[in-house]
Amino acid sequence: MNKEEYLKKLAELLKDLPQEEREDILFDYEEHFNIGMEKGRAEDEISKALGDPKSVAKQIKVEHMIKKAENKPSASGMLEATLAAAGLGVFNLIFIVGPAMLLVAIILGLFITGLAVIFAGITTILAPLLQPLFPKLINMSSDAGVWGTLSVMAHGAGLTILGIILVVLMAYMSKWLYKLMIKYLKLNLRIINGRSERF
C-alpha cells in the first residue's frame, strides 16, 4: 500500500469521527509518511510498519467512543460505544450486547412494574370516591362501612408508596448500570487488545 492509499483507507474508516478529530489523526499519519520518506524509506515499507489501517482505525474509534460515553452520558453514546467495541469481533458482540440487553430489559421491566403499582394504588384510593359516580364501572361491596372504606384507601396509599420506591430504585439502578457498562466496555477493550492486536 502506498501513502495515498493508506491515508485514504484510514480516512474512510474514520469517517464517523468528528471532522476535527479525524483531520488531527490523519495529520499525524501523513507526517509520519513524509518524514519516513525523507529518510529514504519506501512508502510500502512505512505502511507495513504502521500496521493494518483497519486495526489502527478500530483502536482510535473505540477509545473515542468510550471517552465520549464517559463525558456525556446518553443512550446513543452508550450504544455507539457498545457497537464500536462489538465491532471488534462477533465473539464480543455476544458478551457485550447480550448481558447489556438483559440488564436493560430487567430494569425497564421493573420500572414499568413500579409505574403500574403506583397507578393501581392511586386507583384504589380513588375507588371509594368514584364509586358513587360510576357504580357500574367500579364493583365494591357497599356494606363495608366507613372503616372498610378507609382501610381500602390505606391499602391504596401503601401500594402508591411501594410503587414510588420501586421507580426511584430503578432510576438509581439505571445510573449505576451506565457506569458499570462503561467499566465493562473498558475491560472488554483490554481483553480484545490483549488477545488479537499485535503491538
Place this chain on the structure above:
Amino acid sequence: MIMNTQFKKGVLELCVLVILDKKDCYGYEMVDEISQSISISEGTIYPLLKRLKKEGLLSSYLKESSDGPPRKYYRLTDSGKEKKEKLVGEWETFSKGVNNLLNSKNEELKEANDE
C-alpha cells in the same frame, strides 16, 4: 515481536513520557527512539499520543521544520511530569522485584549443580 500487549502498552506509555521529559518531540522522532530499544508497531504510538493528550498529560504545537511542512511537537504538561515520576517509581519497584526473583532462581540452580 509478539508478546503480552497490555504489558507492553503500559511500558510504551512510560517510554513516551520519559522521552518527552527530556525534550519536546514529534511522533516520528519518538518512534525512532523507542524502536532503537524495543520493537514496536509504529502505528500504535499515535492513538497513544492522542489518548495522553486527551488525558491532559501532553500538549501539542506546530513548529516549522527546515525541510517540508511544519511538524507537530508534543510537550509534557505538569500533570504529565507527575505521572511520569509515578510510573518510573512503579517500574523501578517492579523490575527490582522481578530481578530479585530471577537471581534467586539462578542461585538455586547453581547450588543444585554444585552439589
